[in-house]
Amino acid sequence: MDAFVFETLPGRVVFGPNTLDQLPQEIEKLGAKRALVLSTPQRQGLAQDIANRLGDRCAGIFAGAVMHVPVEVAHAAREEAERLGADCVVAAGGGSTIGLGKAIALHSSLPILAIPTTYAGSEMTPIYGLTENGLKKTGRDQRVLPKTVIYDPNLTLDLPPGISVTSGFNAIAHAVEALYSNQPNPITAMMAEDGIRALASGMPRVARNPRGLEGRSECLYGAWLCGSVLGTSGMALHHKLCHVLGGSWNLPHAETHTVVLPHVVAFNYAAAPRAMKRIERAMGTTNAASGIFDLMTQLNAPLSLREIGMNHDDLDRAASLVMEQPYYNPRPATREDIVRLLDDAFLGWRPA
Numbered sequence: 001m002d003a004f005v006f007e008t009l010p011g012r013v014v015f016g017p018n019t020l021d022q023l024p025q026e027i028e029k030l031g032a033k034r035a036l037v038l039s040t041p042q043r044q045g046l047a048q049d050i051a052n053r054l055g056d057r058c059a060g061i062f063a064g065a066v067m068h069v070p071v072e073v074a075h076a077a078r079e080e081a082e083r084l085g086a087d088c089v090v091a092a093g094g095g096s097t098i099g100l101g102k103a104i105a106l107h108s109s110l111p112i113l114a115i116p117t118t119y120a121g122s123e124m125t126p127i128y129g130l131t132e133n134g135l136k137k138t139g140r141d142q143r144v145l146p147k148t149v150i151y152d153p154n155l156t157l158d159l160p161p162g163i164s165v166t167s168g169f170n171a172i173a174h175a176v177e178a179l180y181s182n183q184p185n186p187i188t189a190m191m192a193e194d195g196i197r198a199l200a201s202g203m204p205r206v207a208r209n210p211r212g213l214e215g216r217s218e219c220l221y222g223a224w225l226c227g228s229v230l231g232t233s234g235m236a237l238h239h240k241l242c243h244v245l246g247g248s249w250n251l252p253h254a255e256t257h258t259v260v261l262p263h264v265v266a267f268n269y270a271a272a273p274r275a276m277k278r279i280e281r282a283m284g285t286t287n288a289a290s291g292i293f294d295l296m297t298q299l300n301a302p303l304s305l306r307e308i309g310m311n312h313d314d315l316d317r318a319a320s321l322v323m324e325q326p327y328y329n330p331r332p333a334t335r336e337d338i339v340r341l342l343d344d345a346f347l348g349w350r351p352a
């Protein structure tokens with residue numbers, strides 16, 4: 001067995017249907033008396049429900065979260081937290097809402113209680129992202145890691161089928177890159193493989209029956225595992241490409257992860273054989289890249305950058321941005337490699 005280092009991240013996870021009922025006790029455990037509840041504008045109803053459950057432990061609601069955490073929104077949310085004298089942030093929603101909670105915690109060290117409603121996995125990571133002047137910057141800081149996470153699959157029953165699928169592939173992408181990270185260890189590999197298995201099995205169930213609690217629970221469990229391994233491993237080429245495309249062209253996050261993933265897996269295939277074997281075992285396929293693509297097709301996911309709003313003329317500039325500060329990747333990539341990979345993703349071909 002190879003030598004390894006494994007570090008667990010602190011954090012309490014409460015998982016299962018109706019666990020939102022435990023919110024008052026969980027807030028009490030954190031010692032919080034004035035929680036600021038965050039949501040996107042579309043999910044104000046959920047924020048209000050949470051505020052009602054918190055009663056006089058709720059200081060207010062900020063329902064202004066948007067994708068990729070623009071610095072202006074982060075400033076506004078921080079000011080609101082200060083104005084209200086908040087001593088805790090309850091972030092209820094997907095990665096955008098939890099990302100906004102992280103932007104507040106980064107400056108104030110307020111504890112975050114996260115209630116994820118997508119499969120993005122941000123709640124399990126100390127990674128934050130902020131977008132300024134069209135550039136998304138990410139960093140790691142223990143202050144932004146949520147102290148408590150409540151995973152209640154009931155809250156995902158209304159996640160639209162299209163978002164459920166792309167969010168699931170976003171989660172799978174975390175596990176894929178954890179499997180070929182430059183800090184491999186057997187625990188992370190086990191969690192990543194089981195995360196992919198749970199999502200590859202749960203997503204078709206959710207597609208058949210979006211309000212089925214079993215399929216939803218399986219996907220949310222997979223999302224937890226995939227988020228956890230993202231939190232403890234490094235990211236590679238796939239995440240770099242998606243950060244550039246999302247931050248600089250404002251492409252939708254989960255859709256971008258979905259479209260790009262099979263092409264990065266095909267590119268890295270020969271350089272990461274052990275990772276590929278685990279992905280194949282988890283998905284019950286003989287080729288990780290085409291297996292991912294085929295599941296995307298089966299679930300009616302977007303297949304090309306073209307259909308999610310990318311302009312072909314911009315691929316060259318995207319490749320340059322990727323090369324400016326490249327991430328580790330098991331197979332070193334030249335600028336030409338990246339242009340070719342982006343072109344494949346633009347056209348949405350099935351990787352061989």
Ligand code: NAD
Nearest residue numbers: 040042068094095096117118120122125127156158159253
């Ligand atoms: P999102 O949070 O923007 O949510 C997408 C849409 O779905 C929003 O309109 C939201 O209101 C809606 N929605 C969310 N949950 C719903 C539900 N249960 N029912 C109905 N509608 C619901 O999207 P996302 O993909 O979850 O997150 C993307 C963001 O998260 C990106 O900015 C990305 O960079 C970030 N992210 C960060 C990390 C990290 O570790 N820092 C990890 C993954 C993603």
